[in-house]
Amino acid sequence: MKILFLTDNFLPHFGGSRVYYYNLCKNLPQNSVYVFTNKIKGSDAFDVQQSFLIYRLPLDCFKCISKLLNEIWIIIVGLLAGGYLVCKHNINILHCGEILPMGIVGFILSKIFKIPYIIYTHSEDVGVLRSLKGERKLGVFILRNASKVISACKFGEDQLIKLGIPEDKIFRLTPGVEDFFLRKINYSDIEKFKEDKNLKGRKILLTVGRLIKRKNHISVIKSLPCILKEVPQVLYLVIGRGPEENYLKELTEKMGLASCVRFEGEVSKEELFKYYACCDVFVMVSKECKEGDVEGLGIVFLEANALGKPVVGPNTGGPAEYIAHNFNGMKVNPDSQEEICKALIRLLKEERLCKKLGDNGRRIVSLKFRWKDKADLVYKLSLSLVNA
Known part of the structure; x- marks a missing residue:
């Protein structure tokens, strides 16, 4: 089974969710995961040290001009690069690190290639989504159409349920420690x-x-x-x-x-x-x-x-x-x-x-809270969705 992890940022960019994604990828079986993400300062030196392949393109080209324009750019680049990587590596399932905009990329690619997609959520992302009006409907649509929605804690799970996400679609995966x-x-x-x-x-x-x-x-x-x-x-x-x-x-x-x-x-x-x-x-x-x-x-x-x-x-x-x-x-x-x-x-x-x-x-x-145990759970979940 091959996993393509789509995220708009990744280590060495600082942040808890980036550490979360990195350690899952690091502990998944060898040659089972590929990452597509943003090209940032220091990423080349970081990537060559990893046991899994990381593909990067600049995703922040329009960030200083307009948030909406930059998200459209991420979707376009994500679709082109993601489609190429799905074909190149015979990807079986997509993992999306954000509800928006990478969740849109995951949704469209899943329809084109007829493969499942998973969305990762964190309490802060879901909380912000709940407070928005325009993006809320789109975000809920992406979540409801995912094969599974991963939440890092029960608090986040409760927030997802308040958004109308069915409880049986949510999979709780608490973080681990290296x-x-x-x-x-x-x-x-x-x-x-x-x-x-x-x-x-x-x-x-x-x-x-x-x-x-x-x-x-x-x-x-x-x-x-x-x-x-x-x-x-x-x-x-x-x-x-x-x-x-x-x-x-x-x-x-x-x-x-x-x-x-x-x-x-x-x-x-x-x-x-x-x-x-x-x-x-x-x-x-x-x-x-x-x-x-x-x-x-x-x-x-x-x-x-x-x-x-x-x-x-x-x-x-x-x-x-x-x-x-x-x-x-x-x-x-x-x-x-x-x-x-x-x-x-x-x-x-x-x-x-x-x-x-x-x-x-x-x-x-x-x-x-060992990362190896968390990665094993993610792999088994992915395998069950691919074989469903």
Whole structure:
């Protein structure tokens, strides 16, 4: 069986859904998957290192001019390239990483070549689709005509049902964690890393993710004055970039918190491992935005738990499904600085509790969230649809 994965972006582009797609493709059987995606900076060097073939063409040619024009371009290029690849590799099934516009490409190609297509959805995509008017009908049409719709969490599944997608069409596939993040920690390396990054003697809070409103970095920053009264050595490390970066930096300066907040930008996977290993608590209190943008399950919570770190997340959305309160982390109201402050102070001050929750998290991830197991489920699902 041969799978063609169509997505408008892919690693090395930063983002949770890109990590999700990459790890599925990486763990599928050898020579069973081909990817068509956007050509971006650094993609050539990335692609030659992979065990599966990646085909790329520029898909952002009109992004700066018009979103609609760029989506039309993606559909045209996707149809031409996708049709060629279906014929070249005798593709049996299409996997589409987005509802729109790649879902349109998948729908049309499935009709032309009489092969099934699957749509992958994430809570943020479905939430935004629900808030739109013009694109909503088209998106629902694409979803209803798919052979299966994959959701990364129950929260996203519930949103799909509210859109009118039949429950038996939805297949829940939670994210996994790379074995890379489950490997044994070399503590001498971590101590050297702490020294190099001037982290020794600090109690470290860590957030990893794009700097966008949904990630709600602002609530953690605004909680810091309260935390500093109880834990004066606290340091908040923020990894990632995004449109909110300048605003968050200005807010940090304005609040006089420059000495206890550091923006580290984007980092390599090896550095990310070390940042997770250095931190005392991972925190990301995501919230739903007005336009319907909402957090999915959140791979970063799994990665932090994989390294034995307790996680603090929101009591809504995808993360709330994964976090078991007082077992592998704590859930808080993302709009309540008081709740955020109390949870973080407790974990920073109670080392035994911190370790217990982190150890529990590592066990959960090791048992239930391995990418190889997730890829096996996707392959079996695809095979059943091809043979139906």
